[in-house]
Amino acid sequence: MIKNRYVIGAITLLLAVSIAVLFIVPTFHVQQPASMAKAYKSSVFDQTKVTKVDIELSDKNLASILESPTDEEIVDADVTINGQTVSHVGFRTKGMLSLSSVAAMEDSDRYSWKIDFDYYRSEQTLDGLQKLALNNNFSDASMMREYLSYDLMEEMGVPAPSHSYMYVTINGEEQGLYLGVETLDESFLSQNFTTGDGDLYKPDGTGSDLKWISDDIADYTGLNLKTNTKSSNQSSMINMLDVINNGGKLEEVVDVDEMLRYFAANTALVNLDHYQGDKKHNYYLYEEDGLFSMLPWDYNMAFGGYGAMGGKDRPQVKDTQTKGTTEEGEAEKAQMPGGGKGGMMGMGSSSFINDSAINFSITTPVSGATLEERPLLNALLEDDENRETFNKYLKEIATGFFSEEIITEKVNEITSMITPYVEKDPTKFYTMEDYLKATTGDESIIEFSTQRAESILAQLSGELVVEAETSSDRGGGQEQGQMNPPDDSTGEAQKKGQQPPAGQGGAGPGAGGPPDMGGGMQPPSMDGGPNAQAGAAGSSYSKETLIMIGISLVLLIGAIVFAHFFKRRRSS
Incomplete structure (x- = not known):
């Protein structure tokens, strides 16, 4: 018994x-199976076609958004993508000055949008995708700057968000051709890194230049931790900041080779609305097991778009074959998207051909700041071996992705797919004439790429020397000097604490360029709705x-x- x-x-x-x-x-944290985590890369971001995105919301909610678009109010909506409907998602406008600029237009409501699938319903996704950005291709007549930038990052082995073209309707009314971009969150991390449960930062503000302030993370108010907000002590970030500013083993705090590939791609793209520019934002940092990676974000001003207006901080270019030095002519006047819609004056140019952008320095690849004022990049490039690797990757881009044959093939493939949608787009910022000019001919994105490739190769060989005017992003004075091709003495002098040759800390083009027009700022409210998970370790049940x-x-x-x-x- x-x-x-x-x-x-x-x-x-x-x-x-x-x-x-x-x-x-x-x-x-139960990680999704790889097959599930990657499902949305093909189902949502199918790059072989333009995906249809239908958004439905109440007239009251839509009117509320359009009445005060810069408030980025989050409302309930239903979204149908490829015939699959997800109900009760968070829906809002997104952007920074691009948002306020469109809001100032009298005849345009072409905003960028953000969709949060799990804002109201915890763990709700679209084939594993948590959030989707719909970017309006602001300031880009070609509609390709961001698309091609992410393609280059992927080709260089840098984790980049999934992306594809999407044709958007809201309550049945056509909004036009957008670029759909995966947001950088837990879903993205889980499929691009070993565990995906590390600390993700979106720097913008105090500390986003990554200069040393103190060993108290509270002093770096602009680093903006996005994951593990309740559990991380952020000691890895302090350790990384200490090493890049005060010395130490760089390879123990950053993925050196991956970052060199990242900065080489960003430099080739002349993407200056970025860490390398005066605004020092529009990038993510991700830490896993103590090592940091830099992740790409917001490339609508790549291909020289940010510095396209020129300005007093334009470099001079010396051709060593002719020994002649000439200052560039007057910069082209900024063009307003749509040929004159209000609120856009002086905020960008639809032209790709600008000498200061094409000849952006690869020796001192910063704008609006000295190299020393960007300590992460400085720490990487002051090492001679790293500098050699950086140059190797630049040459790889110039002879590969940016070569006339390859870039022409890529652009032609895209135009054959999207041109019919551009033609019928009722809200596009640019005319068809602007679009065709930006994608074909001698003022196109193809021409920029091929000329940029020639400049990179000429700078690497020493045939082209760029002389830059330096303008500090803190409003300091100017210092002019010649920027020499990289050599062994440059890195060695910096390691010994000597002053670099005049101009080595010079600014590239666009130091006085347009304010940020990206679509990257995400208010905290969107990261956690009424039933959303808090941080990486949510309390909801799987x-x-x-x-x-x-x-x-x-x-x-x-x-x-x-x-x-x-x-x-x-x-x-």
């Missing part, structure tokens, strides 16, 4: 297991957890029934 104490013990054990499942298991809870409850009920039946048999 089984004694009562054994029955009671078994029931107690099952009860303890059930409690453990209920309260302990949900705290562990399907696997619910199944385990159900099994435990069944076992517990079974044990109780068994005990009751056993007691009745004994009493009889």
Whole structure:
């Protein structure tokens, strides 16, 4: 006969297991299977076609957004992509000065949008995708700057967000051709890194230049931790800042080779609305196991778009073959998207051909700041071996992705796909004439790329020397000097604490360029809705957890029934 104490013990054990499942298991991060995590890369971001995106929301909610678009109010909406509908998603405008510029237009509501699939319903996704940005191709007549930039990053082996073209409607009305971009969040991290559960930062503000302030993370108010907000002490960030500013083993705090590939691509693209520019933003930092990676974001001003207006900080170019030095002519006047829609004056140019951008220095690849004022890039390039590797990657881009044959093939492939959608786009910022000029001919994105490739190769060989005027982003004075091709003495002099040759800390083009017009700022409210998870370790239960809870409850009920039946048999 089984004694009562054994029955009671078994029931107690099952009860303890059930409690453990209920309260302990949900705290562990269960990573999605690779097949599930990557499903949206092909189902949502199909680059072989233009995907249809239909957004439905109440007239009241739409009117509220359009009445005060810069408030970035989040409203409830339903979204259908490729025939698959996701209900009750968070929907809002997005952007910085691009948002305020469109808001100032009298005849345009072509905003960039952000969709948060799990804002109202925890863990709701679209084939694993948590959030989707719909970028309006502001300031880009070609509609390709951002698309091609992410393609280059991927080709260089840098983790980049999934992206593809999407044709958008809102309540049945056509909004036009947008670029759909995966946001950098837990879904992105889980499929691009080993664990994907490290610290993700979106720097913008105090500390985003990564200069040393103190060993107190509270002093770096602009670093903006996006994941593990309740659990991380951010000691890895302080350690990285210490090493790049004060010395140490760089390879122990950053993925050196990956960052060299990243900065080589960004330099080739002349993307100056970035860490390398005066605004020092529009990038992410991700730390896993103590090593940091830099991740690309917001490339609508790449291909020289940010510095296209020129200005007093334009470099001079010396051709060593002719020994002649000429200052560039007057910069082209900024053109307003749409040929004159309000609120855009002086904020960008639709032209790709600008000498200061094409000949942006590869020796001192910063704008609006000295190299020393960007300590992460400085720490990488002051090492001679790293500098050699950086130059190798630049040459690889110039002879590969930016070569006339390859870039022409890529652009032609894109234009054959999107041109019909550009033609029927009722809200586009530029005319078809502007679009065709930006994608074909001698003032196109193809021409920029091929001329940029020639400049990179000429700078690497020493045939082209760029003389830059330096303008500090802190409003300091100017210092003019010649920027020499990289040599062994430059890095060595910096390592010994000597002053670099005049001009080595010079600014590139666009130091007085347009304000930020990107679409990257994300208010905290969008990162966590009424039922959204807080940080990487959310308190909501996954399907696997619910199944385990159900099994435990069944076992517990079974044990109780068994005990009751056993007691009745004994009493009889």
